[in-house]
Amino acid sequence: MSLAAECPECAAKIALNDDVISGEIVQCGDCGLELEVVRDGSVTLRPAPEEEEDWGE
Amino acid sequence: MSDQARAAIVGGGGYVGGELLRLLLFHPHVTVSQVTSESRAGQYVHTVHPNLRRVTDLKFVSVRELAPCDILFLALPHGEAARTIDHYATLAERIVDCSADFRLDDPEEYAEWYGAEHPAAPWLERFVYGLPEINRNRLRGARYASGVGCNAAVTILALEPLARAGLLRSAVADVKVGSSEGGAHPTEASHHPERAGAVRSFMPTGHRHEAEIRQALGGGFELSFSVTAVELVRGALVTAHCFLESAVEDRDLWKLYRERYENEPFVRLVRQKTGIYRYPEPKILAGSNYCDIGFEADRRSPSHRVVVVAALDNLMKGAAGTAVQCMNLMMGWEETAGLWFPGLHPI
Numbered sequence: 001m002s003l004a005a006e007c008p009e010c011a012a013k014i015a016l017n018d019d020v021i022s023g024e025i026v027q028c029g030d031c032g033l034e035l036e037v038v039r040d041g042s043v044t045l046r047p048a049p050e051e052e053e054d055w056g057e
Numbered sequence: 058m059s060d061q062a063r064a065a066i067v068g069g070g071g072y073v074g075g076e077l078l079r080l081l082l083f084h085p086h087v088t089v090s091q092v093t094s095e096s097r098a099g100q101y102v103h104t105v106h107p108n109l110r111r112v113t114d115l116k117f118v119s120v121r122e123l124a125p126c127d128i129l130f131l132a133l134p135h136g137e138a139a140r141t142i143d144h145y146a147t148l149a150e151r152i153v154d155c156s157a158d159f160r161l162d163d164p165e166e167y168a169e170w171y172g173a174e175h176p177a178a179p180w181l182e183r184f185v186y187g188l189p190e191i192n193r194n195r196l197r198g199a200r201y202a203s204g205v206g207c208n209a210a211v212t213i214l215a216l217e218p219l220a221r222a223g224l225l226r227s228a229v230a231d232v233k234v235g236s237s238e239g240g241a242h243p244t245e246a247s248h249h250p251e252r253a254g255a256v257r258s259f260m261p262t263g264h265r266h267e268a269e270i271r272q273a274l275g276g277g278f279e280l281s282f283s284v285t286a287v288e289l290v291r292g293a294l295v296t297a298h299c300f301l302e303s304a305v306e307d308r309d310l311w312k313l314y315r316e317r318y319e320n321e322p323f324v325r326l327v328r329q330k331t332g333i334y335r336y337p338e339p340k341i342l343a344g345s346n347y348c349d350i351g352f353e354a355d356r357r358s359p360s361h362r363v364v365v366v367a368a369l370d371n372l373m374k375g376a377a378g379t380a381v382q383c384m385n386l387m388m389g390w391e392e393t394a395g396l397w398f399p400g401l402h403p404i
Binding site: 011 | 307308311312315326328330331332
C-alpha cells in the first residue's frame with residue numbers, strides 16, 4: 001500500500017492499494033464511514049451512498 | 058528499577074480492592090503478598106470475590122499483620138488513609154491510594170469540598186494526582202500517587218482537549234453512574250427495591266469530584282457538574298454540553314482530539330458513522346481500562362455547542378485500572394502491563 005487519501009468526514013489518513021480503482025468501497029478505520037474511491041489522476045474519497053437506518057424517527 | 062515487585066492491598070474486601078486483586082494476580086511484574094480486610098480476616102479472598110475462585114489461595118489478613126512490601130495499594134473508606142498514612146509509609150516505598158484523601162493539592166480546597174480540615178495536610182503535596190493522561194511525567198518514578206474519582210476522570214478526559222485549546226467557555230456535564238460506585242456496603246438507598254430501575258439525581262450540584270475536575274483543568278471556564286445514578290452495576294457516562302468561544306466543525310474536533318489522544322494507550326475516539334455503537338457506551342467497557350470519547354458539533358447552535366460523550370468502567374479506568382497504570386509508571390514498567398483486557402461483547 002503506497003497510496004493514501006483523506007477521509008472527508010474525519011480527516012483520517014487512509015492507506016489504499018496501488019491498484020485501487022474508481023468505485024471501490026473502503027471503510028474509514030476511525031469514523032467507520034464507507035467511502036467510494038475516485039481515481040482520476042489523483043485519488044480521493046467521497047462518502048459512499050448508503051441506506052438510512054431508522055433510529056426511531 | 059526491579060522487574061518484579063511484591064504488592065499488598067489494604068482494604069481488599071471492597072469492589073475496588075477486588076478489581077485490584079484481579080488485575081495484580083495476572084500482572085507480569087507483580088506478586089501479591091497480602092490482602093487485608095478486618096471483617097474478613099482468615100477467609101479466602103474468593104469468599105468475597107468469587108470470580109477469583111481457584112485463581113489464588115490467598116486469604117485476607119488483618120492490617121495488624123501487614124508486612125513490608127514494595128508497593129502498597131490503599132482501598133480504604135474515605136478518611137482512613139489520611140489518618141494512617143504515616144504508618145503505611147513505613148511499610149512500602151511506594152503507595153497508590155485509591156480514596157479521595159490525597160487527590161487535591163490544596164488543603165483549603167480539601168476543607169471546602171470535604172467539610173473538614175485534612176488530617177495529614179503535609180502529605181498532599183507528596184502525592185501526584187493519579188490520572189496518567191494528564192500527569193504522566195510526574196507519575197514516572199513517583200513514590201506516592203492518588204487514585205481518581207471515576208466521575209472526575211471521565212469528565213476530565215472528555216473536556217481536557219477543549220480546555221487546553223482555550224476553546225471552552227462553559228460546560229454542563231452530567232454523569233450517569235452505576236451502583237458499584239456506591240461501594241460494597243449496603244445502604245437503604247442500595248436496597249434492591251429502592252435501587253432497581255432508578256434514574257436518581259444523586260448530586261445535582263456540589264459533587265466532590267468537581268474539585269478534581271477544576272484542579273485538573275484550571276478555572277478558565279464555567280463548569281456545571283451533576284451526577285445521576287442509573288440502572289447499571291458498572292459504568293460511568295458523561296454527556297458534556299460544551300459552549301465554545303468560537304464555532305467548530307466535526308472535522309476540527311476530530312483533529313483536536315486525535316492530536317491529543319492518538320498516543321494514549323487507553324483512550325479511544327468513538328464517533329462512528331455506522332453500526333450500533335456510534336458513541337461511547339460504558340456497557341462494552343466493563344472490566345477494561347479504556348475510556349471511550351466521542352463528540353459532535355451542533356451546527357444549529359448560536360452558542361457554539363459541542364456535545365462530548367465519554368464512558369469508562371468506574372471500577373477500572375475510574376479506579377483500579379488507573380491505579381495499576383500509575384503503578385506501572387511509578388515502577389518504570391510498560392504502562393499497559395496487566396491492563397490489556399478489552400472487555401466483553403455481547404454483555
